[in-house]
Each structure stands twice: as structure tokens, then as C-alpha cells.
Amino acid sequence: MILWIHHLSAASYLAAGILAGLGLALSAPRLQRLAVWVLAFGAIVHAAGFAALHSGESTPPLTDLPTAVSFMAWAGTTLYLLLLLRLRLSGLVVLVAPAAFIGVFFSELYTPQIRAASEAASGRWPHAHVLLASAGLASLGLAALAGLLFLGEHRRLKAKRPLSVGIRLPSLEALDRGNLGALAIGFPLLTLGVLTGMMWNQAVSGHMWTASAHEVACVMAWAVYAVLAIARFGTGQGAHQAALAAVAGFALLFVAVIGVGILT
Amino acid sequence: MKILLLGLNHRTAPLEVRERLAVDDPAPLLQKLVDCDEIDEAVLFSTCNRVEIVVLTRNLDAARHRVHGFLRRDLPSGGALPPGTDLARHLYEHVDAEAMCHVFRVASALDSMVIGEPQILGQCKEAYRAAAECGACGPILGRLFQNAFATAKRVRTETRVAERPVSVASVAVDLARQIFDHFADKRALLIGAGEMIEMALRKLREDGLESVAVANRTPERAAALAAEIGATAHGLDELPELLVHADVVLASIAGNAPLLDLESVSLALRARRNRPVLVIDIGVPRNVDAAVNELENVYLYDIDDLASVASENAEQRRGETVKAEAIVVEQQQRFDGWFAALRAVPTIQHLRARAESIRAAEVERAISRLAFDESSREGIEHLTRAIVNKLLHAPLSRLRREAGREEGMAYLEAARVLFALDDPQDGGADDAGSDDGSLDQEDGEDRAPAGAPDPE
Numbered sequence: 208m209i210l211w212i213h214h215l216s217a218a219s220y221l222a223a224g225i226l227a228g229l230g231l232a233l234s235a236p237r238l239q240r241l242a243v244w245v246l247a248f249g250a251i252v253h254a255a256g257f258a259a260l261h262s263g264e265s266t267p268p269l270t271d272l273p274t275a276v277s278f279m280a281w282a283g284t285t286l287y288l289l290l291l292l293r294l295r296l297s298g299l300v301v302l303v304a305p306a307a308f309i310g311v312f313f314s315e316l317y318t319p320q321i322r323a324a325s326e327a328a329s330g331r332w333p334h335a336h337v338l339l340a341s342a343g344l345a346s347l348g349l350a351a352l353a354g355l356l357f358l359g360e361h362r363r364l365k366a367k368r369p370l371s372v373g374i375r376l377p378s379l380e381a382l383d384r385g386n387l388g389a390l391a392i393g394f395p396l397l398t399l400g401v402l403t404g405m406m407w408n409q410a411v412s413g414h415m416w417t418a419s420a421h422e423v424a425c426v427m428a429w430a431v432y433a434v435l436a437i438a439r440f441g442t443g444q445g446a447h448q449a450a451l452a453a454v455a456g457f458a459l460l461f462v463a464v465i466g467v468g469i470l471t
Numbered sequence: 472m473k474i475l476l477l478g479l480n481h482r483t484a485p486l487e488v489r490e491r492l493a494v495d496d497p498a499p500l501l502q503k504l505v506d507c508d509e510i511d512e513a514v515l516f517s518t519c520n521r522v523e524i525v526v527l528t529r530n531l532d533a534a535r536h537r538v539h540g541f542l543r544r545d546l547p548s549g550g551a552l553p554p555g556t557d558l559a560r561h562l563y564e565h566v567d568a569e570a571m572c573h574v575f576r577v578a579s580a581l582d583s584m585v586i587g588e589p590q591i592l593g594q595c596k597e598a599y600r601a602a603a604e605c606g607a608c609g610p611i612l613g614r615l616f617q618n619a620f621a622t623a624k625r626v627r628t629e630t631r632v633a634e635r636p637v638s639v640a641s642v643a644v645d646l647a648r649q650i651f652d653h654f655a656d657k658r659a660l661l662i663g664a665g666e667m668i669e670m671a672l673r674k675l676r677e678d679g680l681e682s683v684a685v686a687n688r689t690p691e692r693a694a695a696l697a698a699e700i701g702a703t704a705h706g707l708d709e710l711p712e713l714l715v716h717a718d719v720v721l722a723s724i725a726g727n728a729p730l731l732d733l734e735s736v737s738l739a740l741r742a743r744r745n746r747p748v749l750v751i752d753i754g755v756p757r758n759v760d761a762a763v764n765e766l767e768n769v770y771l772y773d774i775d776d777l778a779s780v781a782s783e784n785a786e787q788r789r790g791e792t793v794k795a796e797a798i799v800v801e802q803q804q805r806f807d808g809w810f811a812a813l814r815a816v817p818t819i820q821h822l823r824a825r826a827e828s829i830r831a832a833e834v835e836r837a838i839s840r841l842a843f844d845e846s847s848r849e850g851i852e853h854l855t856r857a858i859v860n861k862l863l864h865a866p867l868s869r870l871r872r873e874a875g876r877e878e879g880m881a882y883l884e885a886a887r888v889l890f891a892l893d894d895p896q897d898g899g900a901d902d903a904g905s906d907d908g909s910l911d912q913e914d915g916e917d918r919a920p921a922g923a924p925d926p927e
Binding site for chain 2: 210294295360364365367377378379380381384443444445446447448
């Protein structure tokens, strides 16, 4: 049942991505709006899947990497839908929906069956760590997507290439605000994720810092984001540089958390 | 007489060439043109997208040579042409029917960067008024332009070309929407004043923009515009400070050197903590140094950049432009008929003068031979004048009509030969009197009754 719910959410994300792509290719804003609704439907179904997982298992296997990635996809989608209430970012669905689909698809590919969490990953700290870090990652991923679209649009406007008639992409200002908002939410969550990870270490090994490859990479990525946040909120960094930083920072974070996690 | 049009526009010449040829005050240049023997009338049309000279001439080759030289030597008021520029490569030339068509298309905004845009007609009227005021535009080019205005009116009322007009101003606002999410907290800076800038501002206002500053060389004009649009007025010396707070800059001010250079905009950008700025420069010559676009958070669009955006507009209006082009051709043919008929005027005048001199001489001769009282004399004058008029009515009407057609020259030529209009020795009243009888006899056979309709 839970698997079918996940299949349905993956199909919804995929459908939203296709609709958004068609909306862009055919210059049809209606398809784009429909894509947002389908994405929202997918997020609700996805949330229902996690709720079912939580009620079915006393210790839901969120600490499993694929499931954590699926949670990231849901968190990113939900944050995007929340940002839509404040900002005109509906055009960003063309990137958010495929990213959400890839996250859920990856999760389904590697966890065809629900597995119970290992003993070491059970308890309060692991779940707090995974929830906070995944939500932080999802938020920073959303900032990177907004940054990516910003860079494309910036380049187009600088090159003075007109948009086709009917295509409505978010304005640079909306993308920059989306980037800023996602960073403002994502960085504190990431910080809490790092701290709860240390607590988890303490609970398991008696040491907060064990200098594992995952820990070193994560702390380095966090440090980079700390610098980016200071630059963004403290020094009046321009929108273009902020977009570049969001994309580069997330690439580093992704490698540090997911890449190193897979390799080790 | 020939109508010659020479010019360049946004399709044939880049902005750096057009801005060198832009003219603020055409009057002295037009005076210089019409002072030349080969040019009878002239109108100079200079906008941000085109510079065109229309002349009326009796010597096409000499006029062409003269206007080419004028464009090369007299017109570059905005500084020397860029090195290596071959001006002839950018120029187009139209003669007579083509020139008429072109003027009509320009006035109807069918040749504009943004098809159907409303500003061009006003600019055409301004060019005509300037030429008429300095005496460079005479009856023929005057009539050409009056017909152009009538054509533009027909195009606007009979087609949908101008419906939902997409002007350079609305393209500028569309660009602003791609950069800014909303305008309520934004500030616009207008440098200079002009219809296009006002239109852009009006559209931004519709989208919520409230804060506007106007900077002009003459503070009084800035104050007048500011009062009209509810903005604050400033002098150009305040530009550095105004730039810091401006999110949208609309520049269109006369001047040969850029007002905003890389350094001044760079300083302002730093002071505004790199918040993005959209700069729309519709001045020709340009008001903003092109290098400003290299700054990361500045989006600079000049008049040529707006062209690529506007070209989509042309595509959407293609169906309507076909109808508009048909109106232009119809109006051009009508004007061409009138223009061609002008060729018959000297021949008709000559023929009338010849007939009148013969009549007057014959009446004088008859009166000197016979004793007539005053009332009889008046009667003879009246009678002979009526005969001459009725005799000439049909051929003159025919000449007028045929002059507008291709074969009209043959009729004019035949009239000149038959009535010996080009032979000064064969036109005197005495000579006419010598073959008076035979001419009367032959003419008498073909004479149409008074008031008879024209055979045609």
C-alpha cells in the first residue's frame, strides 16, 4: 500500500514535470499552472505515504539514505509550494517537479521494500538529524534550483534574447527572493542537522566528533554555507553572485552528504 | 520632376552609424539642400530609427550625388562616422512611386521597428512642419506628406495594425517585468523627456510604480514634466545621487556624449548594494555607454536591442499588415496620378497661351479692318474666347488624363509637335493668320458642338 502511494506521488511529480515542460515548449501558461496543481497533489500523496509509514512502523526507516532522499524531495516540494504563496515562482515548477520525481524514483529504485531501521539508527537523535538535515538539504536544493533558473534568465537578458510569446518565467527578483528565502530556512536547518548529527555520534560512540569522511565533508560544506550566508546577509552580495553561490554550494553539499554517504 | 528618397534605418544601419547622423534641428540643413540648383524641395526625417531625406528634383543624377555628399559631409553632427564605415552600404534609395510608397509606409508605421506604433506619425508631422516652416517643403512634397498622413489615418481606421499597440515603451515595460517582480517599491528615473518615455512611465505606473524622478538639462522642463506626471524634478548634476536609488532608468535626452558611463553606474551600483538596475536607453545618439552592460547587475537595452524583442510583434501583425500594404499601394497610385498629371501643366499652359495669342491677334486684325462699336467689339471678344475654349476643352482634358498614365508622354509630345509649341518661329499670330483659312476648314469638319461630351 505504502509503495503504491509512493508510486502515485512519483507519477504525479513526473506528470507535473511533463506538463511544465510542455507549458514552456508550447508557450502555454495554463499547462504551467496545471503542473503546479499536479505537483501539489503529488506532495499531498507523498505526505500521506510518510504518514502511513509513521503509523505502520514504530521506528520509521527515515535514516535509510534512499528514504531520506525521498523525504528531501517531499520537503523541497512542500517548501516550494509554500514560497508560491508569497512569490510569483510558478515557472520554477519546470525544475522542481523533475527534481522531486528523481528523488522519489531514486528512493523507489533502492528501497523496493520497506525495511526496518537498524538498531544504531533508531532513537531520537538519528531521526532528528535526518529530518533536520534532509529538510535543510531540500531547502538549499530549492535555493540552487532558483539560482540555476536565475543564471539562465540572467544570461538570456544580458544576451538580449527575447522570450517567446506566452512564456512566463519568474522574474529575476522573484528568483532571487526565492533563493534568499530558501537559504534563510535551509541554513539554520542544516546547522541543526549538523548539531543533531554530533549528538547522535555522542549517543552511539561517546564522541561528538569521530572525523569520519562523512563528518568532515559535511562540516566543510556547512562552513562554506556559513560563508555564503554571511556574504548574502551581511555584505550586500549581488543577486547574480548569490545565484552562483547557491548552485556551487549545493553541488558541494550534495557531494558531501549524499556522495560520501554512498561511497562509504 | 522626380521624387528621390535616400536614407538608412534600423534594418540597414547599426545604431553607432545612425546616432552619428541624427539631427535635432533640420532647418539649416534643409536650407542648404534647397539652395542647390538641382533640388527644388526637401524634407529631412530623423528619428531614433531612421534618417531619411526626400527631395524633389529636375535632375535625378545630380540630386543623388548632392544628397549622398550631404549625408557624408553635412549630416554627421553626432561626431565622425565609425572608422571603416562605408555609408553607401547602409543607404537605400527610392525614386518616384517607390519613394511615395516608402513615405506612406513610414507614416503608417508599417516600416517601424514596432509595427503599428503610434509615435511615428507625430514624428512625420514634425518633420513636415519643420521643412514647411523653413520653406524647404513646397507644394509637391507638401502634398506627398499630406497624403502620407491620410494614408496613416486610413491604415489606423481600416485595419487592426494599431490595435493593442505594442510600442517600444511597452517592450521596455515587459523587460522590466522579467527583472522585477513588482513595482510598488521601485523607483524610476527619467533622463530627458519625450513621448516614448512618458508612455513607458504610464505603463509602469499601471503596474504599481509610484516613485519617479525626472532629470533634465533644463530644470524648468524637468519641473514641468514632473508636475504633469507627479514626479520630482532634478537637474543633470544630481544624476549620481539619483542613480543610487533608481531601479529603472529610462534615458532619452539630446546630446553627443553618453551621460552615464561605466564608472558612474559602477559607483551607483556599489552604493545600492548591487541591487539590479534596468537601463532603457532610447536616445540617439546613445545616452548610456554600451560598456555599462558589462556590469553584473545592470541590464542595459538600447533602441536596437529592443528591436529583437519587437520583431515578434511584427510576426503577430503580419495578417493585418497585408491589408495595410494594400491601402498604401492604393494611396500611392492616387498620388502618383496627380504627380504625373503635373507633367502636362507646362504643355497645357503653353497651348493655352498660344491659342490666346492667336485669338487676340486675329480679333485685333479684324477690328482694325472693320469699324465696330464698343458693344460689338466686346461681343467679338466673348465669341472668339468661347470658340477657343470649346476647341481646347477636349484635347486639354485628354492631356490631363493621359499624363497620369505610362503612355501619357506620347500625347504630350504629339500636342507639342502638332501645335508647334517647341518652335519659337512657328508660333506667332501672323503665321497662324497665314494658314487661317485652311485650319478653319479642317477644324470645322471635326468640330464638336458646343457642350458636346468628351469622346472618351
